[in-house]
Amino acid sequence: MTESKKKELYQKQKKDIEHLFRHGLEEVSPENIVRSAVSLQDDRLTICGRSYALPGDRRIWVFGSGKAAGRMALELETILGKRAYDGIVICPYGLKTPTKRIQQFEAAHPVPDMNSLTATYELVDVASDVQESDLVIYLLSGGSSSLLCMPCEELEFDEVRVLYRQLLQCGAPIGDVNKIRKSISQVKGGKLRAHFGNATVELLAVSDVPGNEPADIGSGPLIDDHVSPGEALELMRKYGIDKKVPPAIVRFLERGGAREDPAYGVSGRTTHTTVVASVEKVAETVRGEAESMGYNTWVDQEFVTGEARLVAKKIAEKAVDVLARDKPAAKPAALIFYGESTVTVTGSGKGGRNQELALSAAMALEGRHCITLLSGGTDGRDGETNAAGAIVNGQSALDAREDGVSPEPYLENNDSHTFFRKTDGLLVTGVTGNNLMDIQIVLVDK
Incomplete structure (x- = not known):
């Protein structure tokens, strides 16, 4: 895939994935x-x-x-x-x-x-x-x-x-x-x-x-x-x-x-x-909208729990399975996860569980093209930041490194918000006036 085609695909995925997230929130306003x-x-x-x-x-x-x-x-x-x-x-x-x-x-x-x-x-x-x-x-x-x-x-x-x-x-x-x-x-x-x-x-x-x-x-x-x-x-x-x-x-x-x-x-x-x-209703709403947009869908029926950076790796593995084997859904696919991960804070940085999950996912998906992931809080506020979460793809970590922003120190310092502010990856919706846990959406294309 040429660089221009890759850029075009990521722009489309970013537009689609943010639309799906906002659509899910609106239906359960x-x-x-x-x-x-x-x-x-x-x-x-x-x-x-x-x-x-x-x-x-x-x-x-x-x-x-x-x-x-x-x-x-x-x-x-x-x-x-x-x-x-x-x-x-x-x-x-x-x-x-x-x-x-x-x-x-x-x-x-x-x-x-x-x-x-x-x-x-x-x-x-x-x-x-x-x-x-x-x-x-x-x-x-x-x-x-x-x-x-x-x-x-x-x-x-x-x-x-x-x-x-x-x-x-x-x-x-x-x-x-x-x-x-x-x-x-x-x-x-x-x-x-x-x-x-x-x-x-x-x-x-x-x-x-x-x-x-x-x-x-x-x-x-x-x-x-x-x-x-x-x-x-x-x-x-x-x-x-x-x-x-x-x-x-x-x-x-x-x-x-x-x-x-x-x-x-x-x-x-x-x-x-x-x-x-509940967040299950959000997930089903997102599923329906994704199918209407031409995506094959799969919803994880188990709640997302555990450390955000470990959850990210499991979600990334599922996305790679779709990319390699069309399992559990054929490409183009929309994978939907929901729940609430946790972060054990050991650093002094700024962030939230969704941004930390997205940062870890960016590293796990590095070089895996045709994959975009969104992790967002349905309340519109992740941790004590003004962002709902973040959006990453297979190019995010590579581009950040080229710009001199290595992701590892930011993850180690629980400073995901600063990383995404520098790399333009924040998902900002404003406070939604609702609260239905978190949702992760992954789009995988051919």
């Missing part, structure tokens, strides 16, 4: 999610197939937390109109929407700040006005663990912030991270549910966790999931952070944590939980 789950006709409200009569005195409260909460709340208020009585949602900075009846607070992610604390106390206070005859709709999505934050009273907030930072860097899967968070919280693991009393609660959850287990989404504020102090301590030791967090947190857990209030919990209270969107 917060607005589309709410419209498909909620409808109102006259005095009857239907939520995920469950019907509610709305006599004049029945109040509908809307609460929520997470990256999708702001946009979901705006669409829900549009549907409910004056039927929406009041409520509070907490969303990340920059994702507040202009609701009129539902209050919105902005706070920090992925590490909570004072606004997280203030907003959570305000949400709990407003929830105390909910009556048994009322209906509560709770909009939950990824990011809630940081936004909805009320540590146990025995702990200092700054100590908890240190714990959050260590959890982000230790390489633990999200399920284990959330177990530790639940052990030191007054609102996670189902503890928020009591504040809505005996009112019926409809929980609409946008999943960002493997298996779509509601107890793991946003640390499950409405799903009873008790984590013992001993289990939390064992997990901290397993991932080597028990010596890195403030000693007061370890002592708190060693003493048995907070005393359980029998008034807290979900027992005897009606909560209907529906996972209204």
Whole structure:
């Protein structure tokens, strides 16, 4: 293949792969999610197939937390109109929407700040006005663990912030991270549910966790999931952070944590939980669009987990199989992966799991022409950067070396963002107002 043909192919693949990613995000936008789950006709409200009569005195409260909460709340208020009585949602900075009846607070992610604390106390206070005859709709999505934050009273907030930072860097899967968070919280693991009393609660959850287990989404504020102090301590030791967090947190857990209030919990209270969107739906949407564009498709049915740089090598091997043997799909092929890898941070660079995965893939695919890979976070933000991820191909590492930018030191220093900023490989979508884990798309041509 001539250099001009190669360049032309990579330009086409880059255009196609970015279109597929953006198309997948649009189909599962917060607005589309709410419209498909909620409808109102006259005095009857239907939520995920469950019907509610709305006599004049029945109040509908809307609460929520997470990256999708702001946009979901705006669409829900549009549907409910004056039927929406009041409520509070907490969303990340920059994702507040202009609701009129539902209050919105902005706070920090992925590490909570004072606004997280203030907003959570305000949400709990407003929830105390909910009556048994009322209906509560709770909009939950990824990011809630940081936004909805009320540590146990025995702990200092700054100590908890240190714990959050260590959890982000230790390489633990999200399920284990959330177990530790639940052990030191007054609102996670189902503890928020009591504040809505005996009112019926409809929980609409946008999943960002493997298996779509509601107890793991946003640390499950409405799903009873008790984590013992001993289990939390064992997990901290397993991932080597028990010596890195403030000693007061370890002592708190060693003493048995907070005393359980029998008034807290979900027992005897009606909560209907529906996972209204997940990364599997994104993957299937991408598959359908890729097929309409003439690609043969294959979707990996196993969640992507593990260290990002190792995951990248496995994905690259699958792409090379297509290139060499037309397996598991014939060329031109679109391979689709989804899940959430991890990064054990040992360097001082800047990046995120998607950019680190893409950088490792660029090295694994070096010289393997006709292959382009995209790794992106559906929230539009990878780590603490302004990029969703990165796009690479078989030429990326070669071109970088020619320009004096060797990829190995950047990978070693967890500095993938700097590498891609220098080599023009960043995938920038802007913050999407959603959160459905990560997706990898690989295009392989003849």
